[in-house]
Amino acid sequence: MKTNDVILQTTTKVVFFIIFLFSIHIFFAGHFAPGGGFVGGLLTTGALLLLLLAFDLKTVQKALPFNFIIVIGIGLLLSLGTAAGSIFFNVPFFTHAFDHFTLPLFGETELHTAMIFDAGVYLVVVGSALTMIQTIGGDA
Amino acid sequence: MELIMAIVIGILFMAAVYLILSRSILKIIIGTGLLSHGAHLLILTMGGLGGIAPPVLADGVTDYADPLPQALILTAIVISFGVTAFILVLAYRTYAEHKTDNMNLMRGNDEHD
Amino acid sequence: MTNMINLLLFPIILPFLFAILLLFFKENIFMQRLLAFIGLTVSLVAALFLVAKVKTDGIQVITLGSWPAPFGISMVSDMLSALLVTTTLLITLLVVVYSFTSIGKERERYFYYPAILFMITGVNGAFTTGDIFNMFVFFEVLLIASYVLIVLGGEKQQLRESIKYILVNVISSALFVITIAYLYSVVGTLNMADISVKIAQVGQPGIITVIAVLMLIVFGIKGSMFPLYFWLPGSYAAPPVPVLALFGALLTKVGVYAIMRTYTLFFINDIGFTHEILLVLSILTVIGGCIGALAYFDVKQIIIYNIVIAIGVILFGVAQMNEAGISGGIFYLIHDMLIKGALFLLIGIIIYVTGTSNLRKMGGLMKTHAPLGWMYLIAAFGLAGVPPLSGFIGKLLIVKGAFEAGTILGSIIILASSLVVLLSVIRIFIYAFWGAPTAELPVTNHRSYRKMMIPAVLLVILSVLYGVGTEWLIPYMADATDVLLQPSIYIDAVLKE
Numbered sequence: 239m240k241t242n243d244v245i246l247q248t249t250t251k252v253v254f255f256i257i258f259l260f261s262i263h264i265f266f267a268g269h270f271a272p273g274g275g276f277v278g279g280l281l282t283t284g285a286l287l288l289l290l291l292a293f294d295l296k297t298v299q300k301a302l303p304f305n306f307i308i309v310i311g312i313g314l315l316l317s318l319g320t321a322a323g324s325i326f327f328n329v330p331f332f333t334h335a336f337d338h339f340t341l342p343l344f345g346e347t348e349l350h351t352a353m354i355f356d357a358g359v360y361l362v363v364v365g366s367a368l369t370m371i372q373t374i375g376g377d378a
Numbered sequence: 379m380e381l382i383m384a385i386v387i388g389i390l391f392m393a394a395v396y397l398i399l400s401r402s403i404l405k406i407i408i409g410t411g412l413l414s415h416g417a418h419l420l421i422l423t424m425g426g427l428g429g430i431a432p433p434v435l436a437d438g439v440t441d442y443a444d445p446l447p448q449a450l451i452l453t454a455i456v457i458s459f460g461v462t463a464f465i466l467v468l469a470y471r472t473y474a475e476h477k478t479d480n481m482n483l484m485r486g487n488d489e490h491d
Numbered sequence: 492m493t494n495m496i497n498l499l500l501f502p503i504i505l506p507f508l509f510a511i512l513l514l515f516f517k518e519n520i521f522m523q524r525l526l527a528f529i530g531l532t533v534s535l536v537a538a539l540f541l542v543a544k545v546k547t548d549g550i551q552v553i554t555l556g557s558w559p560a561p562f563g564i565s566m567v568s569d570m571l572s573a574l575l576v577t578t579t580l581l582i583t584l585l586v587v588v589y590s591f592t593s594i595g596k597e598r599e600r601y602f603y604y605p606a607i608l609f610m611i612t613g614v615n616g617a618f619t620t621g622d623i624f625n626m627f628v629f630f631e632v633l634l635i636a637s638y639v640l641i642v643l644g645g646e647k648q649q650l651r652e653s654i655k656y657i658l659v660n661v662i663s664s665a666l667f668v669i670t671i672a673y674l675y676s677v678v679g680t681l682n683m684a685d686i687s688v689k690i691a692q693v694g695q696p697g698i699i700t701v702i703a704v705l706m707l708i709v710f711g712i713k714g715s716m717f718p719l720y721f722w723l724p725g726s727y728a729a730p731p732v733p734v735l736a737l738f739g740a741l742l743t744k745v746g747v748y749a750i751m752r753t754y755t756l757f758f759i760n761d762i763g764f765t766h767e768i769l770l771v772l773s774i775l776t777v778i779g780g781c782i783g784a785l786a787y788f789d790v791k792q793i794i795i796y797n798i799v800i801a802i803g804v805i806l807f808g809v810a811q812m813n814e815a816g817i818s819g820g821i822f823y824l825i826h827d828m829l830i831k832g833a834l835f836l837l838i839g840i841i842i843y844v845t846g847t848s849n850l851r852k853m854g855g856l857m858k859t860h861a862p863l864g865w866m867y868l869i870a871a872f873g874l875a876g877v878p879p880l881s882g883f884i885g886k887l888l889i890v891k892g893a894f895e896a897g898t899i900l901g902s903i904i905i906l907a908s909s910l911v912v913l914l915s916v917i918r919i920f921i922y923a924f925w926g927a928p929t930a931e932l933p934v935t936n937h938r939s940y941r942k943m944m945i946p947a948v949l950l951v952i953l954s955v956l957y958g959v960g961t962e963w964l965i966p967y968m969a970d971a972t973d974v975l976l977q978p979s980i981y982i983d984a985v986l987k988e
Contacts, residue, residue: 276456311514318508325497331504331566332556370463374470398662403654410661417668424676446681447672450624454668457631461664464638465657472650484651 243292250292257285268356275356279363286368295375306365306372313361320355383423390416403469403479407462414458418451425450498544499551499568501537502576502615506530510608520599524591527604531584531611538577545573546967550974550984552621560986561685567621567985570971571821575618575748578825581953582740582832583611585946589836590733592942593843598643598731606643607737610636617745621985623674624681626749627667630713634660637742640734641726652729659722663712670705677702684985687756687978695760703758703765707750707772714746716806717776720799724783727795732839735791739798740832744824747802751809751820755975762812770810774901776803777908784915788850790838790923793915794831797874800908801827807905808889816892818972822961823885826873829957830881833870833950834916837863840943841923846933850919855928862944864924870951871920873958875913881958 258281265278289298324333336350390412397409425447473479509530516522545551545568554563568576587607594603613633620626638660642653675681677698678689690699708719715723723743727735750769758765780799787793805827808820838848840863845853857864869880876882886909893902957964974980 276452307514307517311511314511314514318504318511322504322508325500328496330553330555330557331497331500334556366460370467373467398658406658410658410665413662413665414668417665417672420669421672421675424672426676447675450671450675453624453628457628457664458661461631461635461638461657461661464635465654465661468638468642468650468654468657471645472654475645475647475650481654484654 247292250288254285254289257288258282261285265356265360269350269352275359276363278356279360280367282360282364283367286364287371290371290375295372299372306369309365310362310369313358313363313365315358316361317355317358320351320358323351379427380423383419383427387416387419387423390419401480401482403472403481406481407465407469410465411458411462414454414462418454418458421447421450421454496551496553498537498541499553499566499573499619502534502541502580503566503612503619505534505537506580506608506615507612510605510612513605513608514602517602518600520596523599523604524587527587527608528584530608531580531587534611535577535580535584538573538580541568542570542573542577542967545570546970550981552985561680561682564625565621565682565684565985566619567683567981568619569974569981569984570967571748571751571974572618574821574825574967574971575744575828576615578828579611579614579618579741582828582950583607583737585950586733586736586740586832586836589736589839589943589946592939593839594731594733601643602639603643606636606639609633610640610737610741612636614741614745618748621683622681623683623686624671627664627671630667630745631664633742633745634664637738640737641730643734644731646729649729652726655722656726656729659712659726663709666705666712667709670702670709673698673705674702682985683752683756684982687982688986690757691760695758699758700761700764703754703761704768706753706758707765707769710746710749710753711772712746714743714750715776715799715802716746716750717772717779717799717803720776720779720802723799724792724795727798728789728791732791732835732842735795736832736835736839739795739835740828743798743802744828747805747824750806751817751824751975754809755812755817756978756981759812759978766810766812769806770898770901773803773806773810774904776800776806777904779803781908781911781915785911790841790848790850790919793919794834794838797834797912797915798827798831800912801831804886804889804905804908807901808885808892811889811892811896811898812976813892813895814972814976815888815895817975818968819885819888819890819892821885821968821971821975822888822964823882826881826885826954826957829950829954830870830874833947833954834867834874836943836947836950837867837870838919840940840947841867841919843943844932844935844940845923846935850922852929853923854926855924857924858928859932860940862948864920866944866948866951867924868920869955871913871916873951873954874916876909877913879958879961881954883958884961 261278261281264273264281265275268274286298321332324331334350334352336348338346338348340346394409394413394416397405397412400406425444431441431443476484478484509526513523513526551568552565554560554565556563587604610633613629613636616629617626617633620629638653638657641656642649674686678686680686680689711719727738754766754769777800780796780803783796784793784800805820805824808816808823811817842848844856844860847853873880873882876886886905890902890905893905
């Protein structure tokens with residue numbers, strides 16, 4: 239069936255980036271304000287879902303030629319690696335470290351190892367949500 | 379407030395039990411979804427409803443909600459999200475294989491004597 | 492190595508790490524096997540170190556993220572959990588070796604080994620955690636991995652049974668969350684040591700007893716206790732034998748462990764009521780399992796119902812709440828993990844050799860596969876508890892505990908059940924190994940038969956050693972029993988820091 243979804247497709251091209259940027263914002267907002275890897279990942283998935291609705295699975299797969307299982311694997315490794323880093327300092331697992339740095343452009347910033355952990359969560363959420371969608375959607 | 383929550387949770391559980399006892403797989407899955415929603419609300423209520431206070435403790439803040447139930451719910455939601463997605467895929471595959479979504483027809487184990 | 496505070500987490504983290512690594516090598520079966528084998532071996536070594544450390548230094552505790560104890564998630568490794576973790580890894584390692592020849596390339600390519608390793612992460616985590624909500628999380632980890640394992644392959648019967656398995660577990664998990672919510676509202680804490688302290692302070696009012704019974708229902712579903720084992724025979728018969736061996740040896744035992752832990756740590760102030768329920772239900776579990784074990788002519792079903800019997804026997808020991816009973820329960824728990832693993836692997840070989848799981852279609856295997864027959868016979872005697880094999884000491888202690896506590900009728904039923912167990916497994920021996928060969932055996936590869944025998948024989952030998960070496964194991968078991976009998980040891984270890 240050929241449907242005319244020019245409006246949806248055109249809007250999507252703009253809205254996708256808005257949602258995606260917002261998801262990045264939410265991701266970095268984490269730790270002190272509401273946000274973090276899980277919500278950020280879900281929002282990104284939402285943006286990708288919109289792409290999927292407007293175009294189709296094949297187009298999106300061509301645009302994002304990742305194996306999402308690998309994405310999950312990388313995410314899990316990041317998270318586990320961050321948590322396990324504490325083993326080398328002989329402090330309890332999951333202990334996180336943070337310090338203040340003065341970065342160009344950002345000024346004084348507080349950097350946490352929890353951030354890397356959250357990046358892992360982000361990747362896991364995106365990867366697993368898209369794997370699910372691919373599994374169900376690819377069949378229909 | 380607790381009373382209203384109790385009633386809401388009761389209704390959710392009631393609907394969940396009704397759906398789980400039905401024959402169609404899809405209804406059963408929706409039922410398990412409702413069941414876990416009820417359970418999540420129950421955690422929230424059991425932790426004590428903190429009114430409008432935020433679950434954050436900072437210097438000078440005396441009125442704050444218990445953050446633990448919220449953390450627990452988030453965990454439980456993520457888990458039930460994952461499991462529900464898994465069952466949906468499984469139900470779809472089962473439907474494709476067995477050509478039915480009626481649990482009555484999926485009964486039994488004809489291989490044993 | 493001497494002062495490593497994170498050691499108790501290694502049996503949880505290492506399988507997880509290797510499971511992640513395996514995700515990257517989906518198509519490479521050689522890497523899948525190699526990494527799964529290495530991962531489990533390394534974890535096993537870590538677990539053995541852990542047992543040694545717990546033996547010398549006492550209970551190991553760590554609270555994640557450096558939070559102070561009742562607030563952060565505590566991981567606690569006492570002798571019981573260290574021993575269970577070690578046994579788990581040992582069995583999994585052998586089952587994985589067995590899988591190399593028996594599971595088939597199709598499944599190996601579809602995340603079979605990662606699923607096993609994720610499941611072991613969950614199992615070991617549930618054995619180690621000292622936080623009741625964290626226990627729920629680890630239960631979910633092992634359950635989700637088990638969903639993958641049970642459905643992997645996607646045969647018609649598997650799909651049908653896994654739907655039921657998953658639904659039962661989803662509902663029981665929801666019940667678990669509800670129970671935790673009630674518990675949290677009463678005691679306001681999730682740390683298991685702290686819960687024990689708080690319950691002792693409020694002196695077990697009625698609501699705690701309600702929670703105790705709810706917990707019993709939740710863990711009873713997971714651990715297949717009467718009358719909640721209805722889902723077990725159907726679901727466990729569906730997946731292939733290595734998966735069945737893992738499920739039968741490990742998954743139900745996690746539920747039993749949870750009952751042991753909660754009923755010796757939390758609900759100890761109204762034993763007259765809660766433990767009486769546990770006692771009655773455990774006896775009914777034994778009877779129900781016995782009926783099932785005798786009723787079927789399917790080898791899988793017979794051994795599956797023997798799981799149910801064993802669960803009943805272990806819980807019967809725990810319900811006595813005295814030293815002999817609990818110590819016997821622990822002995823029997825580990826014995827049962829080993830022997831169920833061995834038995835499932837052996838009947839897997841029988842099924843492979845004969846091409847059927849129906850006893851009536853078998854016969855005369857003794858002429859062609861004598862070693863298999865003798866190994867099976869040893870395992871069967873071990874299961875029934877013929878001295879000096881591994882089941883004997885556990886059952887002896889359990890019955891001794893029951894006589895001390897005055898539950899004469901129950902002890903007699905437990906003893907009688909041993910005969911039924913013996914009958915049910917010897918029936919397999921008689922039908923499958925004696926008599927004239929009934930039909931032409933399907934053509935099987937003799938090399939893969941021998942490869943499958945190695946892990947099975949190793950497990951049988953281990954279980955025999957476990958029985959013969961009882962004397963040597965007693966100090967370890969005594970440590971494990973002490974913690975269960977005196978919750979203050981556990982509480983002090985967790986909360987003192």
